[in-house]
Amino acid sequence: GAVVSQHPSWVICKSGTSVKIECRSLDFQATTMFWYRQFPKQSLMLMATSNEGSKATYEQGVEKDKFLINHASLTLSTLTVTSAHPEDSSFYICSARGPPGAFFGQGTRLTVV
Amino acid sequence: TQLLEQSPQFLSIQEGENLTVYCNSSSVFSSLQWYRQEPGEGPVLLVTVVTGGEVKKLKRLTFQFGDARKDSSLHITAAQPGDTGLYLCAGPSSGGSYIPTFGRGTSLIVHP
Numbered sequence: 001g002a003v004v005s006q007h008p009s010w011v012i013c014k015s016g017t018s019v020k021i022e023c024r025s026l027d028f029q030a031t032t033m034f035w036y037r038q039f040p041k042q043s044l045m046l047m048a049t050s051n052e053g054s055k056a057t058y059e060q061g062v063e064k065d066k067f068l069i070n071h072a073s074l075t076l077s078t079l080t081v082t083s084a085h086p087e088d089s090s091f092y093i094c095s096a097r098g099p100p101g102a103f104f105g106q107g108t109r110l111t112v113v
Numbered sequence: 114t115q116l117l118e119q120s121p122q123f124l125s126i127q128e129g130e131n132l133t134v135y136c137n138s139s140s141v142f143s144s145l146q147w148y149r150q151e152p153g154e155g156p157v158l159l160v161t162v163v164t165g166g167e168v169k170k171l172k173r174l175t176f177q178f179g180d181a182r183k184d185s186s187l188h189i190t191a192a193q194p195g196d197t198g199l200y201l202c203a204g205p206s207s208g209g210s211y212i213p214t215f216g217r218g219t220s221l222i223v224h225p
Contacts, residue, residue: 004155044201046215
């Protein structure tokens with residue numbers, strides 16, 4: 001099946017710093033990628049839809065200035081958490097649409113201290 | 114917004130038991146996907162069902178799509194500890210663009 005690679009798998013950063021997470025589709029082109037946030041033992045919460053060559057579409061309640069998304073190529077989308085705070089600590093997952101469904105990255109565990 | 118109601122939310126069983134997870138909606142879905150997610154990992158696609166009444170089998174897992182394409186079930190026969198994980202159903206949101214809508218998940222623990 002299609003492979004989506006997410007990097008890094010985990011990151012610890014200081015409060016106030018920014019963190020960039022990369023999501024790559026390795027064997028297919030993805031014009032659309034999705035970014036999710038997941039709390040322990042809960043389902044995935046869609047944060048935004050990343051569109052290649054255009055602005056991302058954010059879900060209601062998600063701060064676009066805090067969670068910067070860039071989809072500069074057909075195989076790469078990045079999520080930058082700016083001025084991170086402890087409440088931003090979470091598991092972030094990207095996915096890309098490919099037949100017959102969506103394929104997910106491995107996830108990034110972000111811990112802000 | 115199309116909602117997917119998943120039940121049960123938590124399930125703790127002994128090895129060898131059978132179980133069924135349900136995914137229900139009041140809306141019609143063109144397709145539904147089932148995923149399994151292990152702690153610290155991203156969800157892994159198990160199956161996609163497309164046709165109403167469709168049944169797909171993946172070893173000890175049996176997936177069924179309702180005739181009206183509003184619901185789906187996942188049945189696991191003789192569960193094993195390796196089946197432990199979060200099971201998610203998902204379907205495309207309405208409006209033509211494929212934005213996956215997820216159920217809240219079923220957390221399954223299979224005890225040896």
